[in-house]
Amino acid sequence: MSITSQVMRVIMKSFKSGVRPCRILSAIRCISGVTLELKKYFGLDLLLNSENCAVIWQHCNQKLSQESHRFQSLLKESRVDTLCTTDDPLSDLSYHDKLNRSEFSVQVLPTFRADSLIEIENQSNFQNTLNSLAFITDNNCRRFRKLRSSNHVSCGLFCTA
Known part of the structure; x- marks a missing residue:
């Protein structure tokens, strides 16, 4: 599932649960920023969530131990x-x-x-x-x-x- 479709799924779920639009927009900005940084600096094309946070944590720490990521x-x-x-x-x-x-x-x-x-x-x-x-x-x-x-x-x- 692409990042865009994952974000859209989160947005639709939020709207259905009655979350205010301004909170949804703030969350989108945050998710987008984290997603872009994970891709740019760590080569990860993943949307950060509770299921994959441990994998992302390990991958980023491994990269940060390399000279190129100091x-x-x-x-x-x-x-x-x-x-x-x-x-x-x-x-x-x-x-x-x-x-x-x-x-x-x-x-x-x-x-x-x-x-x-x-x-x-x-x-x-x-x-x-x-x-x-x-x-x-x-x-x-x-x-x-x-x-x-x-x-x-x-x-x-x-x-x-």
């Missing part, structure tokens, strides 16, 4: 020129620098995600974040002005990475 190889094959990562203000950015200084042709840039600096509900975690930020920036964060200054220093580290 992370850097897949990025080059996809002609990616820039990769942005999501990083905490306290992240060690040395690996970005190492990659950018290496022969790897993809530029790797960090993005500043300040969740740990604004999630104050868990006071223990927030205090640990402030202590770490103070250590990294060599700035006491007990006052808001100092915290703001430490954030600027931390942002500067991202800009130079």
Whole structure:
């Protein structure tokens, strides 16, 4: 059975069971994306479902162990020129620098995600974040002005990475 007919069967079953059209469209986008990636990167012409997920898992893991399917190889094959990562203000950015200084042709840039600096509900975690930020920036964060200054220093580290 072709992928298209499998998707159509899922759509018809969903309509009959009363699932809203917007949910069906979201599912189609997800199924289509996964199906295209399985075919493009792993040579699988299968629709992911509960019956074949173990086979797909094994096949993909076997492929990922090959040099041709290493992370850097897949990025080059996809002609990616820039990769942005999501990083905490306290992240060690040395690996970005190492990659950018290496022969790897993809530029790797960090993005500043300040969740740990604004999630104050868990006071223990927030205090640990402030202590770490103070250590990294060599700035006491007990006052808001100092915290703001430490954030600027931390942002500067991202800009130079």
